[in-house]
Amino acid sequence: MAKQQLDVLIIGAGMAGVSAALKLQEQGLSVQILEKSKGIGGRMATRRLDSMGIEGKADHGAQFFTTRSPEFSAFVKEAETQGWVKPWFSSGPEARPSGERRPEPGSEGAAAGAAPGTTPAGAQEVHTRYLAVDGMSALIKHMVAELKPTNPVHLHQKANRLTSVSGKHWRVTCDSGMVYEASRIILTSPVPQSLELLQKSAITLPTTPAGELEKITYECCIAVMLVLDGHSKLPEEGYLRPDSKKVTWIADSQKKGISPALTVLTVHTLPKWSQRHWTSPDHDTVQQVWTDIQDKVGGGQVNLVSSQVHRWQYSQPRETFPERCLALQPGEGGWTHPTLIFAGDAFGGPRVEGAYLSGQAAGLAAGTANGSTADSVAT
């Protein structure tokens, strides 16, 4: 197979990875993304479901996003002009679903850190919640379509081992047997997964960053998707944050506008409840969730016809690294390998916005890092 010069390999085709790729492309660098799944989007995930030949959809990861920084606001404004995103609803912090930080200190919820230049946690202000038209993963698909054919995403490529070749460039071996080489790597997988990859590769991080990264932990979340045989009685906006000890968020994909023909609800369970029921069989989880919510969604007038369960082990970071990315450069701080950059929603600030900003920062850092180009080899 023909060889091509490759500057940067990115692990992960979620918001951070694709944002980084676009930043690198803007600087004229060559980039490829390795994604272990069969689709792109990561935790901006949309699933197709059907019932008796009627097709529906549900976002089962991130439900919406807000804009607090000028950079992400500009991106979202452009995406709105393109027709990729649109406002969903506006309200204060009390309406935040599982994807958002809780304003109450010590409550169950996601990371408390705010990205530099963004609104601090708990600030009582109203934010517009945006949704991606056609589902969250569609936004990432639109972004990927902006990449040149020479900067592709490779699906079904789980990075399994990183090797530093003579300290000059990286070789990445995937589960599939494919091998890629590049002068720099950006890791956007959740931090524990990135650390596991390095451990498997026998690559030791310098003590200080290793300690910082090991402190980053994530909440887990069980997402239950429920197909109903009629309209739900959720409010017109299509979401509810119920008063419940199990469930933190219910969304109606039909009212959200992404599943016109079929009513599909996405229900997120609270982190502590998710942890306790992590290994329960799916039918038990669905039964418990349905019992908890059916009065609120119109059970009695509508019936549950089918369901799916997805377990998010790394739903949202509890703590974030203070900077928008962590770049290890050869010869600095005892790092003897080629440039390695950590990015994602655990860097500088959580959520979709944090992931976008982290990707931009990582793309910039990789673009300005020292590093000769290397061959990308498909074997």
Ligand SMILES: Cc1cc2nc3c(=O)[nH]c(=O)nc-3n(C[C@H](O)[C@H](O)[C@H](O)COP(=O)(O)OP(=O)(O)OC[C@H]3O[C@@H](n4cnc5c(N)ncnc54)[C@H](O)[C@@H]3O)c2cc1C
């Ligand atoms: C249930 C839930 C609800 C949420 N709600 C909201 C919300 O309402 N609003 C909001 O702003 N945010 C929300 N979030 C958070 C938001 O989804 C994330 O912050 C954001 O999508 C993270 O993007 P990322 O690129 O950093 O990581 P990810 O999206 O996780 O991307 C990482 C990618 O790396 C891939 N990968 C991992 N390991 C490997 C490997 N070894 N080789 C190749 N590929 C690999 C993964 O498959 C994945 O595609 C929610 C998240 C969840 C799970």
